[in-house]
Amino acid sequence: MDLSLTAEELRFRDELRAWLEANVPEDWEQVREEALQDRFAFLRSWQRKLYDAGWAGASWPKEYGGRGASPMQQVIFWQEMARAAAPPMANALGLGLIGPTIIAFGTEAQKMRYLPKILSAEEIWCQGFSEPNAGSDLASLQAEARLDADHYIVNGQKVWTSYGWVADWCELVVRTDPNMPKHKGLTVLLVDMKTPGVVIRPLRQMTGEAEFNEVFFRDVRVPVENVVGKVNQGWDVAIGTLMHERGTFGAGLQILYKRNMDRLIELSRGIQRNARPASQDPIARQRLAQCYAEIEIMRLNQMRAFSRLSATGVPGPEGSIQKIFWSELNQRFQQVAQELLGPYGQLVGRDGHAIDKGVWSYGYLRARGNTIEAGTSEIQRNIIGHFVLGLPRSY
C-alpha cells in the first residue's frame, strides 16, 4: 500500500492542477443555479474545453481520444476536479457507463466512431434500460428488435431515461429472441435518437424538473453494425454497464459532494443557533463532522476499489457498496443541510429569501431518487448478499 504519487502521477497531477487553476470558469457559481437547459449547455462547453486540453477520459485509450492514463490517474483526475471546485462534465452517462461498455465490448469501428465524440460532448448519451414493467427485474424487459436484412426494427418503450431530452445516442437493451429464457435473447443496440420513430416525452420528476424522459420506439430502424457484443448475449453487456454504474460512476460525485460540504460549512458560520453561529453549536458540529467524515470514507472506499480495478480490469459485484454509500450518504447530507438551514431550507429559487437560489431544496428532493436510480438500495444489498457473501438468492 502506497498512496504517495509516483513521479508520473505527480507530473499528471501538477499539470492538471495548473490547467484547472487557469481554466475553471469563474461564472460557474451563478450558472449552477440556472435552468436545466442553460446549465447543461454550460457544462457541455466546459467538457469540450477539458477534451481539447486532453483531460476528458483520462484513463481511456489514446487512439480514441483519451489520455491513456492508469485507473489511479483517473482517481487523481476526480480528486483534482473536486479540489478545484470544477464543474462536472456534461456527458455523465457517456463517460461513466457507455464509453467503458464500448471499450470493453465494442468493435474497433465502434470505438473509433463513438468514443471521441463521447469525450468531446459532441454526442450526448442516454441509457435505455428501464421499462414500465422492467425496473429492478431488468431482464424481463419487453422492447423488441426484429431483424430485417441489415437492420433491426425496434418497437417498445423505455422510461426514466435520464438525459433523454438532450441525448443524441442511446445504449438500448432490447429482446431479440422472445423464445429464450429471460436473461438470454437480449441484445444491446446503439441507437441514434434522431432516427424516425423515436419519440421522446419529458417526464416531470418530484423536483419539478424533467431531467428524465419516456422514450417510445415505433418501427425504429437500427443498422446491424450497431449491435454491441454478440446478438442474444446483451445481458453480459448490460451487466458490464451496470457494474460501472455501481462501482465506478460514484467517483465523479466527489466533486459535487465536496463542493456541497464546503458550502454548508461556510453557511454554518453565518447561521445562528442557540445565540451563536451554527458552526459553534455542539449539535450542528456533530452533524457536520459526521458528513465530512462520510464523504471522506466514500472517497477512500472508491480509491480502494480503483486499486482493485487496476489489478482486475473490471469492477466486480463488491462495487455495490459504493452505490449504497454515495446514495444513502447524500440523503443524510441533504437532511443535515435542511436541519441547519431551518425554514430557509425549503425555499425554492424564485423566492428572494432562498439561500443559494434554492439549490438546497432541490438537493434535498433530488437526493430522494439516489437510492432508486442506478439500481435500488434493496437490489444492491441483494447483490452483495448473493454475489459477494455467497448467501442464497432471495428472490
Added chain:
Amino acid sequence: MQFGLSESQEILKDSARKFFAGECPVSEVRRLMETETAYDPDLWRKLAEQGYTGIIFPEEYGGVGLGKVELILMMEEAGRALLPGPLFSTVALAGAVLDAVGTAEQKRKYLTPICRGEARSTLAMLEAAASWDPKDAQIEVLNGKLTGEKLFVPDALVADAIVVVARNGVFVVDAKDSGIKTAAMPAMDLTRKLYSVRFDSVPVEKLGNADGLAKGLDVATAALVGEMVGGMQRTLDTTVEYAKTRKQFGKPIGAFQAVQHQCADMYLETESSRSAVYYAAWALQENAPDAAVAVSIAKMYASDACRTVGNRGIQIHGGMGFTWENDLHLYYRRAKASETALGDATFHRERIARLVIDAGAAVAQGA
C-alpha cells in the same frame, strides 16, 4: 498510488492470521479471560519471537522497524482472534507514546525490553472525569513524585512500566514501585482487563517531549481501529456462515432479505472502516497533513460500526446468539470497550469539527 496491500503486507497479514488462529484459538481466549489478568507468559514469548512486540520500533532497539500500516494489519488479525492480554497496551498504546515522546535514551531503556518480550507496559490516561483529551489531566508531578489516581488503565497488573499522562508532562513509572496500588475494575470486556491505579509519592521519569503525545495517541487509536476491523470481520464471517446453514421455514435464513440485507450492511460497515483505518495508518506513517483528521474519521466511523455490526450479528443468530456459549458476545463486549476507548464517535466528531470547521478552509483531501 496503490491502495491495495503490497505482497509483503499480504504475507504479514496472512501469517499473523495463521499465527493467532494457531496459538490463540477461541478456546484459549475463553481460558485466559477467566484468569485474573488474561495474560499468558508463554503466548507472550511467542508474540515476541514473531517480532510482534517490536513491530513498529526501530531496529536499534531490537524492533522490526515496520510501518504503521503493518501495525494496523497485525492488530486487525489480533482483533479477529480476539487476542487477550497486553499486546495492544504494550505495543500500540504505551509503546507508540514512548516512541513519540521519549528521548533516544529513554526509547532504548523502555522499548528494548518490550521488543525482546521481557517487559510489558501500559498507558494511564483517564481520571475520574474520564476525558480523552490529554489537556484535562489533573494529576500532577511535584518534586519528581507522582500522587493521585488513574482509572481505566488496561492491563496495569502485568505492566512493568506505566506511562502516565499528567498535567505537567508525560512520565513513566516503575509499575512495581511500592507506592502503587492497583485494583481491578471489572468490566464488560473479559479479554482486556481494566484497573484503577493509585500513586502515592511515586518517583517518576519525565519523558522527553510531550508534544509528541498527540501523534502517539493517534497511532494507538489507529491500531485500536485496526483491531476493531478484525473483530467486525470475524463477526461478519461467523454470521454469514450461520445464515447459510441455519434453516427455518424450509430454507436457509440467509435467503430472507431481512437477514441478507443486514449481512450486506455488515459488509459495507466493515469495508468502510477498513478503508478509513488503512488510510489513517498510511497518513500517520507519511506524516500527511490530514493524518489527525484521518485517524478521527476512522475511529468515529468504526466506533459506531463495530457496535452495529455486533448488533446485527447477534440478531441474526437468534436465541443462539444470546447464549454464553456462542462467541459473538465476546466480540460484542470488546466492541463496546473499544468504542469508548480513546474517544467514542461523539468525541471524534468534535475533534474533526475542530480540525476542519474551526481551521477555516476544509482540509485538502488526499493527493
